[in-house]
Amino acid sequence: MASKVTFLGLLALSCYVASAADQSPLQDFCVANRNSTVLVNGFACKDPKLVEASDFMFTGLHLLGNTSNPVGSRATPVTVAQVPGLNTLGISMVRLDFAPFGVNPPHTHPRGSEILTVLKGRLEVGFVTSNPENRLITAILRKGDVFVFPVGLVHFQRNIRNGKAIAIGAFNSQNAGVITIANAVFGSKPDISSVVLQKAFQVDQNVISQLQKKF
Known part of the structure; x- marks a missing residue:
């Protein structure tokens, strides 16, 4: 009897955990309605009949970012803020441009893991594990190399060459956030x-x- 009660308890717990996870989309899309006054975890849906191709497009990722700033880097985000059609889909991306020896300073993405691909140049990248170890895991990336930054961990990228560098990052969140x-x-x-x-x-x-x- 005790084992049966334990099994039922574990089953109930697993059902609770499953219900607490993000839900899969229940429709083809939910294009963000930025004019809505409804406050939800994300954006309210635009009327599907009013959706256009432009809601799913972003133009300009081929353009060089302006790295004339103290850190020598520029992020060009493609999140739900730029592409309303990303709402509820759980994906987004960013273009990163680096001046010679430019740095994308230590930061975190509180709502998403990142996978980075180097398109040009050579980058030193790394992240720090959580307390109490605070272990630095770092690597040197060349064109075509890929590196993963787990959600929430402090990480950085640095151009180690006297030339421009470019990378593309992708996130498992429509808005991973940056701190x-x-x-x-x-x-x-x-x-x-x-x-x-x-x-x-x-x-x-x-x-x-x-x-x-x-x-």
Whole structure:
């Protein structure tokens, strides 16, 4: 009797876990209706009768990104914000352009894993595992190489050559999100207390103040 109760309990738990996972689309598509005032986890659907080919298209991924910025890189996203037809499909992508020795600074994607393919140049890439190990897993990628960044982990890319580099990233989310660590920590609005940051980074308050001014 006890084993039967245990089995039924495990069965109920597995059903609960299954129901808690993302659901598969229940229709052909759900093009995002950006004018809707309905708040849902994603976007409300546009009337299918009003859907057009342009809802599923993005033009310009062949264009070089402007890398004239302090970090020397530029991301051109193709998410549900650019392509309404991605709504509910669980996919998106990004083009990454790097100036010579440019960096895509340490960041995370809270809602999606990323698979990166190098199209041009040579990149140093890596991610850091979670506490307490905080192990850096890194590699040098050449044209045609692929690397995976697990969801939520801090990662980066760096152009190690004196020439431009290009990569394409794909995500298992319509909007994987981006949290750039330096911007979030030192550029929050309002500022995180300098006392908190001093304790966290074990540096003088003047250093914290300088970093907050930069971001």
